[in-house]
Amino acid sequence: MADDPDVPDFEVPVGLFQDLEDLKAEVTRLSAQVKTLTDGADADAGEAFADDAADAGEEAEDEPQFPPFILLLDPPQYDDELRALIEWVEGVLVPGYLAEPSADARWCHLWFEHPVVIARLHALWLAWQELTDPATCGYTGPSVWHRDHLDPCMRELRPSNGPMAGCTKGEHQIDHRLPGIVPSAWSRAED
Known part of the structure; x- marks a missing residue:
């Protein structure tokens, strides 16, 4: 390597190497995104894009590009997503x-019966899927997931006044956070 005139004669710090790998992964991801966007823009009145969609089959048209948020799903898809x-x-x-x-x-232990817990954990899981894939996020993705997603999620879900506040070991309360009946200022008590 030292005989090669194109290779600089110095040590590359490990951190710099990791930063370069992260940048390469980001450039690859952005290049793919630009290609996808420009391929759709180059289509003459949508003909080429429609041809590609027809080639992919009608199923691809019905499927979303990214996983939808769990609370927006209907029962068959909701059940599959909840199971995963x-x-x-x-x-x-x-x-x-x-x-x-x-x-x-x-x-x-019955966290899956608390809708707000399902919503937050699903969002956490979606972030985990994206940020643990080195092809899309480089080497820093897991650190970002811990800092920006896991820690704030656990701070919201696990405190003594959080959505599982009424649940203790061996006991489960699903509706402990539902508001009680509040008398309305607009209605009058019947005499």
């Missing part, structure tokens, strides 16, 4: 990140 989310939570999140529940760090 449960697999990830029970297989990755619980054993890897959740310590023993306590009064200050709640966790309900």
